[in-house]
Amino acid sequence: MTDAGIRTTDAFSFLADEVGGVENIGFTRRDAYIFIQRIKRAKIELDGIGKIDYDCFGDVVIFDTSYRLNKYNLVCAPFIGVNNHWQNILLGVVFLFEETIESFTWVFTTFV
Structure with missing residues (x-):
């Protein structure tokens, strides 16, 4: 649901309504946030998505x-x-x- 732009808290509330209450979900709101953060962190830590995108769409690269x-x-x-x-895609980011x-x-050496 979060990939579709639905906030974690709204997704949790929707699931609670569907199963008849928070006590029937089997996890807490905090568990949901931790799970979503773990997925986001894994995407960042892999760094493979940006590399794959660069291989596919590296014709135009903007560095600002x-x-x-x-x-x-x-x-x-x-x-x-x-x-x-x-569409713009984030290939990578650096803080200097x-x-x-x-x-x-x-x-530039590290990026390439």
């Missing part, structure tokens, strides 16, 4: 360092591609402390 995070003042630099449906030749060399 204009984003900054206020709390730590890090440079957020996403690698974005365009798939065959003209500084914008130097050495850091960009490392980023």
Whole structure:
């Protein structure tokens, strides 16, 4: 359900209504959040999705360092591609402390 854009709390409430109450689900709301976070973390940790997408749609790659995070003042630099449906896809992202030749060399070497 979360892949369809339904929030975890709404999905949990829907399931509870379908089975006649929270006590009949067999897991807690917290369990649902932990499960969803585990799936999201696994997608990020694999890093295979971005590599596969780059192999398929790597004709156009956008690298933009204009984003900054206020709390730590890090440079957020996403690698974005365009798939065959003209949709933007995230190929990877890096957070940099500084914008130097050495850091960009490392980023591009690591990305490729």
